[in-house]
Amino acid sequence: MMEPQDNIEEDDTASSSPPPRSLPRQRVSLQKSSVCSRSYFMVVMVFFHVYIINVIALLLYVHYNNGSNAITANRDFTSKDNSYKVNGESDPQTPADSGFPRNMHLPRIEGIRVGHVQKVSLVPGKVHEMKTLSLKPLLFEIPEFLSEEECGVVVRLAQLKGLMESQVMVPEGQEELNQQLNLSPEEIFNFLDLNQDGQLQPHEILTHSRVRDGIWLTSENLKEIYDGLKVDQDGNGLLSLEEFRHLKSDAFQRFLLKRGVERSQLVRNSRHTWLYQGQGAHQVLQDLRKRVTRLTRLPSSLVELSEPLQVVRYEQGGHYHAHHDSGPVYPETACTHTRLAANTTSPFQTSCRYITVLFYLNNVEEGGETTFPVADNRTYEEASLIQNDVDLLDTRKHCEKGNLRVKPIKGTAVFWYNYLSDGRGWVGEQDEYSLHGGCVVTRGTKWVANNWINVDPDYQRQARYQQFVSQQQDKQEQEELISEMNSDQHIERHQDL
Ligand SMILES: O=C(O)CCC(=O)C(=O)O
Numbered sequence: 001m002m003e004p005q006d007n008i009e010e011d012d013t014a015s016s017s018p019p020p021r022s023l024p025r026q027r028v029s030l031q032k033s034s035v036c037s038r039s040y041f042m043v044v045m046v047f048f049h050v051y052i053i054n055v056i057a058l059l060l061y062v063h064y065n066n067g068s069n070a071i072t073a074n075r076d077f078t079s080k081d082n083s084y085k086v087n088g089e090s091d092p093q094t095p096a097d098s099g100f101p102r103n104m105h106l107p108r109i110e111g112i113r114v115g116h117v118q119k120v121s122l123v124p125g126k127v128h129e130m131k132t133l134s135l136k137p138l139l140f141e142i143p144e145f146l147s148e149e150e151c152g153v154v155v156r157l158a159q160l161k162g163l164m165e166s167q168v169m170v171p172e173g174q175e176e177l178n179q180q181l182n183l184s185p186e187e188i189f190n191f192l193d194l195n196q197d198g199q200l201q202p203h204e205i206l207t208h209s210r211v212r213d214g215i216w217l218t219s220e221n222l223k224e225i226y227d228g229l230k231v232d233q234d235g236n237g238l239l240s241l242e243e244f245r246h247l248k249s250d251a252f253q254r255f256l257l258k259r260g261v262e263r264s265q266l267v268r269n270s271r272h273t274w275l276y277q278g279q280g281a282h283q284v285l286q287d288l289r290k291r292v293t294r295l296t297r298l299p300s301s302l303v304e305l306s307e308p309l310q311v312v313r314y315e316q317g318g319h320y321h322a323h324h325d326s327g328p329v330y331p332e333t334a335c336t337h338t339r340l341a342a343n344t345t346s347p348f349q350t351s352c353r354y355i356t357v358l359f360y361l362n363n364v365e366e367g368g369e370t371t372f373p374v375a376d377n378r379t380y381e382e383a384s385l386i387q388n389d390v391d392l393l394d395t396r397k398h399c400e401k402g403n404l405r406v407k408p409i410k411g412t413a414v415f416w417y418n419y420l421s422d423g424r425g426w427v428g429e430q431d432e433y434s435l436h437g438g439c440v441v442t443r444g445t446k447w448v449a450n451n452w453i454n455v456d457p458d459y460q461r462q463a464r465y466q467q468f469v470s471q472q473q474d475k476q477e478q479e480e481l482i483s484e485m486n487s488d489q490h491i492e493r494h495q496d497l
């Protein structure tokens with residue numbers, strides 16, 4: 001450290017003092033060159049050592065990384081036959097394998113064009129036909145996906161388990177919630193004013209109230225409320241900030257509750273239950289999940305870690321107004337299924353249902369179609385969905401005005417992607433065109449089941465989640481093994497006695 005400084009000092013004096021005599025000058029220059037070469041040598045040596053250490057560290061890193069990847073590679077997801085291939089035994093010393101290769105790509109089935117039929121092999125000895133129903137969303141129909149008997153088993157299992165109301169009546173305490181959030185009327189107004197034109201159009205109020213309260217307000221209801229609360233003083237059907245200020249945030253809700261809300265006025269009027277499909281479940285349920293894996297060509301680990309089967313029953317008069325099965329994803333949105341493995345808590349949550357597979361479990365006498373109101377529309381404009389005379393989201397009134405309706409036929413499955421691709425083989429933005437609903441059942445009952453495949457649009461979060469689950473499973477397996485060994489010992493000891 002000192003040597004270069006000495007050199008600098010020498011250089012400085014050299015420039016400011018008279019030229020020295022030759023001998024000392026020679027000595028000085030000799031000294032200078034030896035100092036210089038020694039420091040040069042030291043620097044080179046240090047650099048060389050650091051370089052060697054870096055190279056060794058890099059080699060070790062690559063070696064160990066390849067080592068743990070070896071297991072992953074053994075369970076490589078091959079896009080050719082789109083199934084996991086377990087080629088070898090994993091090394092018991094290596095950390096738990098989540099079955100989640102790096103850079104995994106999600107295969108997406110091509111629709112080609114509406115009406116295109118492709119043959120698919122889902123069960124031994126049978127070929128199914130898969131027809132493209134729309135490209136926006138990417139939607140397919142597969143007749144005879146389930147046999148008559150299988151449909152019967154699923155319905156009976158659901159009945160055995162018991163069904164609950166899909167939607168409970170009006171959640172209360174919105175006023176309290178607003179107080180907690182401490183929002184001013186101006187802030188709430190701005191939040192509701194989607195197009196920011198300084199006025200609240202009926203569709204802005206309706207959309208919000210439907211999502212928040214689960215009550216399916218119609219334009220007529222809204223007029224009735226405005227009159228009842230004397231809120232729209234100029235009678236133009238729009239709410240200004242001034243008019244809005246006179247309202248309490250739960251005024252609509254209170255008005256409706258006083259007047260009474262019927263089941264038919266809810267967003268959803270059905271009952272449902274959940275059926276586990278993993279190991280130990282009824283064989284039909286396990287088979288169904290395997291078939292879904294083959295159909296969607298997704299890695300089995302993704303399908304296995306998704307939600308259980310949801311079985312739904314609509315009575316006569318039942319419906320489900322148009323909705324998206326999964327919401328839009330913003331950077332701060334968390335997925336319900338990977339929440340446990342995520343490092344952060346987020347107030348925004350959605351179920352991240354990449355794919356919906358919907359099964360029809362019976363023939364409905366009349367009504368009960370699944371509607372896709374904007375399928376293959378040229379554009380998607382939320383505001384134009386709710387017009388005064390036609391509300392395309394309303395499956396009790398305007399199902400026949402939607403672009404596409406699927407008739408429920410026992411054993412048929414339909415499936416669609418709720419998200420687009422991100423162009424790199426993973427989940428991208430929400431596909432708004434996947435809007436759909438269950439038309440009112442005008443005669444008879446309707447039984448359907450949903451298999452949702454959950455994928456986190458954040459690849460790393462999905463990978464961490466799978467790693468986390470596989471570690472838990474390993475732990476559980478180890479514990480089971482230990483307890484088995486203990487009981488074996490117990491038996492042996494017993495036998496010894
Ligand atoms: O009943 C239908 O046809 C559609 C059901 C549905 O969209 C759902 O359960 O999310």
Ligand SMILES: [Fe+2]
Nearest residue numbers: 323324325436
């Ligand atoms: Fe749905």
